[in-house]
Amino acid sequence: MTHLAHDRYCDEIAHQMRLLRSVVTSGADLSATVPTCPDWSLEQLVRHVGRALRWVELLVRTRSEEDIPEDQVPGGGGPETEGDAAALDAWLAESSELLVGTLREAGPDAEVWGWAGIPDAGFWARRMTHEVTVHRADATLAAKLPYDVAPDVAVDAIDEWLQIVEFVQRTAPHDAARELRGPGRSIHLHATDTGPELNAEWLIELTENGVAWRRGHEKATVALRGPLTSVLLAFYRRLPLDSPEVEVLGERELLEFWLERATFG
Numbered sequence: 001m002t003h004l005a006h007d008r009y010c011d012e013i014a015h016q017m018r019l020l021r022s023v024v025t026s027g028a029d030l031s032a033t034v035p036t037c038p039d040w041s042l043e044q045l046v047r048h049v050g051r052a053l054r055w056v057e058l059l060v061r062t063r064s065e066e067d068i069p070e071d072q073v074p075g076g077g078g079p080e081t082e083g084d085a086a087a088l089d090a091w092l093a094e095s096s097e098l099l100v101g102t103l104r105e106a107g108p109d110a111e112v113w114g115w116a117g118i119p120d121a122g123f124w125a126r127r128m129t130h131e132v133t134v135h136r137a138d139a140t141l142a143a144k145l146p147y148d149v150a151p152d153v154a155v156d157a158i159d160e161w162l163q164i165v166e167f168v169q170r171t172a173p174h175d176a177a178r179e180l181r182g183p184g185r186s187i188h189l190h191a192t193d194t195g196p197e198l199n200a201e202w203l204i205e206l207t208e209n210g211v212a213w214r215r216g217h218e219k220a221t222v223a224l225r226g227p228l229t230s231v232l233l234a235f236y237r238r239l240p241l242d243s244p245e246v247e248v249l250g251e252r253e254l255l256e257f258w259l260e261r262a263t264f265g
Contacts (some may be wrong), residue, residue, distance in 0.1 A: 004156055006108040008127035010100050012153055017053075017096035020046065020139055022088050023075050028143035030083055035141050042142040046088060049135050050095040056128055057099040060106050060121050064113050099128065116167050130157040133220040137238050147229070154232045155200050158189065161235065162204065162213045165262050169210040171239045179261050182207040185254055188220035189235065191228035200228050204258075222250035235259075 004012075023042075024030070030043040036047060055073045058064070069077055076093075079087035083236045106112075108122030114121060133149055134157070140147040149157075169178060182205065191200035203220060224231055226246035233239035234246050237259050241248050248255060 001123070003126060003159075004129075004152060006122055006125055007104070007150075009122075009129045010103050012129045013053075013103075013125070013132055013186070014088060014096055014100050014151070015028060015204055016129070017092060020049065020132065021092050021162070023136070023139045023143050023145060024085050024092065025089050026143060026145065029141050030085060030088070032142050034138050036138045042139060043082060043088065045138055045142070047078045049132060050088075050092050051077055052131060053095040053099045053128065056124050057102045060099075060110065060112050060124055061102045063106075063111060065261070066113050067115070116164060117171070123202075125196075126156070126160060129153065130160055132263055133157060134236050134238065137233055141238070146259045147233075149229055149232065151194055151198055151200070151228055154228050155191075155198060158202060162202070162211070165211050166213075167217060180206050180211055180258060181209075184221075186218075186220040186222075186254060187258060188218060188223040189231055190223055190225045192225055193227040198228075200231075220236075220250065222247055222248065222252060222254045224255060 001027050010091075016087055024046055028042060028263060030041065032041045032042050040048065049207060051073065055068065055070055058068055075091070078091050081087060103121055103125050106121040108120060108125065110121040111119055112121055112124065114123040116127075119140050122144060133153060134183045137147050153170055165180070167182065172178075185206045187204040189202040189204070191198075194200040199215045201215060201217045203216055203218045204211060224234060226234070230239055231241070231247035232242060234243070239245065241252065241255065
């Protein structure tokens with residue numbers, strides 16, 4: 001389960017943020033409700049992303065050994081005026097530049113607090129890559145714009161999500177993820193549009209001791225098949241299982257059970 005290179009994550013954060021900013025400046029209605037995050041408008045969503053970037057930048061820059069409250073993050077609130085796409089764009093650009101610069105300067109091994117038990121800057125480079133990648137999907141859905149993502153990033157996003165579920169099961173026994181246990185049930189994810197070199201298939205087993213997973217093509221209780229980007233979005237609950245882009249084979253109820261409980265945050 002290899003990660004991407006640290007510089008690759010830094011490059012991707014910058015790239016994803018440019019794409020997110022293009023949604024903001026596309027003329028989209030900033031007050032529109034985000035279908036996949038219905039408690040947020042598009043503007044609230046992008047403010048959340050910018051605030052998260054600045055929070056992580058402060059953590060890494062100060063090599064913090066503990067969490068920092070969001071209200072202590074300089075510039076975390078974003079522009080004072082609501083509905084100003086140009087101001088939001090400038091703030092997001094600065095947020096991205098600050099974080100990427102700090103992550104590059106720190107390198108992956110710099111020690112810093114992290115909530116998933118991985119106390120280094122490399123954790124944050126990876127986490128923010130996928131935070132922005134998935135929230136950009138939310139933004140494009142709200143703006144009714146197309147969405148795609150590089151295959152290596154999509155594969156790594158699924159890997160990371162599974163590792164987070166493992167972490168939550170170990171450390172939060174009262175979380176909904178505790179119900180994701182066996183015996184004898186499994187989920188197979190299968191990207192249908194990638195070559196064997198990417199190995200974009202996963203077997204997830206719900207064992208008595210918790211979730212276990214590996215890459216590969218194996219029989220399972222239920223399978224989710226489709227193009228890689230669609231599998232990613234469905235697995236992150238950004239695409240309904242009855243969408244024509246994906247196919248569910250086997251016990252659909254198990255996949256729905258997983259998606260309801262494999263959450264964190």
